Amino acid sequence: QVQVVQSGAEVKKPGASVKVSCKASGYTSTTSYMHWVRQAPGQGLEWMGMINLSGGGTTYAQKFQGRVTMTRDTSTSTIYLEVSSLRGEDTAVYFCAGGSEWSPFAFWGQGTLVTVSS
Amino acid sequence: DIVLTQFPDSLAVSLGDRATINCKSSQSVLYSSNNKNYLAWYQQKPGQPPKLLIYWASTRESGVPDRFSGSGSGTDFTLTISSLQAEDVAVYYCQQYYSNPRTFGQGTKVEIK
Numbered sequence: 001q002v003q004v005v006q007s008g009a010e011v012k013k014p015g016a017s018v019k020v021s022c023k024a025s026g027y028t029s030t031t032s033y034m035h036w037v038r039q040a041p042g043q044g045l046e047w048m049g050m051i052n053l054s055g056g057g058t059t060y061a062q063k064f065q066g067r068v069t070m071t072r073d074t075s076t077s078t079i080y081l082e083v084s085s086l087r088g089e090d091t092a093v094y095f096c097a098g099g100s101e102w103s104p105f106a107f108w109g110q111g112t113l114v115t116v117s118s
Numbered sequence: 119d120i121v122l123t124q125f126p127d128s129l130a131v132s133l134g135d136r137a138t139i140n141c142k143s144s145q146s147v148l149y150s151s152n153n154k155n156y157l158a159w160y161q162q163k164p165g166q167p168p169k170l171l172i173y174w175a176s177t178r179e180s181g182v183p184d185r186f187s188g189s190g191s192g193t194d195f196t197l198t199i200s201s202l203q204a205e206d207v208a209v210y211y212c213q214q215y216y217s218n219p220r221t222f223g224q225g226t227k228v229e230i231k
Contacts, residue, residue: 045160045211045225050218061218095168104170104215107170108167
């Protein structure tokens with residue numbers, strides 16, 4: 001049984017950065033990648049990028065290149081998403097989700113609400 | 119980028135009736151070397167993360183009721199709920215995992231008539 005726990009809600013001012021964490025346990029060796037997906041209020045799902053859990057290699061959606069950093073800490077089975085230069089449009093629930101490289105997202109975190117407001 | 123277009127955007131179905139959601143891809147998500155369609159369906163209820171229902175276009179995830187089924191190949195896909203139950207009220211998304219960026223359809227809201 002995979003358990004995924006994300007960090008709590010954040011409120012940030014425009015221009016600031018936020019770092020969200022996602023701790024997963026109980027997954028098998030088939031889980032080699034973790035992804036970040038966000039959902040603005042009342043909107044659909046938007047993929048932000050993915051990180052290889054063993055090597056740490058990342059792939060980002062072009063929209064987020066230069067503003068997003070995904071990292072992992074293998075000692076604590078935790079991955080991190082940092083978003084810089086926040087603006088109002090970044091207000092969303094941020095989900096982590098896991099799977100293998102070319103697979104659907106078999107499990108998801110509960111989501112972290114990030115609110116960007118002055 | 120692969121664009122997924124779902125239709126309808128919403129539908130209202132009577133309890134026990136069939137619900138059908140379509141997903142059209144801007145390019146094929148069928149990988150010829152293994153003959154698999156890299157297409158999944160998710161269910162999302164309010165305040166919850168999405169839940170994987172179907173992958174490889176037609177394989178039901180473990181624990182998903184058999185009233186949910188997926189079909190289609192290449193660029194055209196369908197999610198069918200054979201007999202709608204109250205607990206199926208949700209938004210449903212298709213997703214392609216054929217190429218990066220991974221993309222989702224805009225979602226279809228299913229309600230009870």
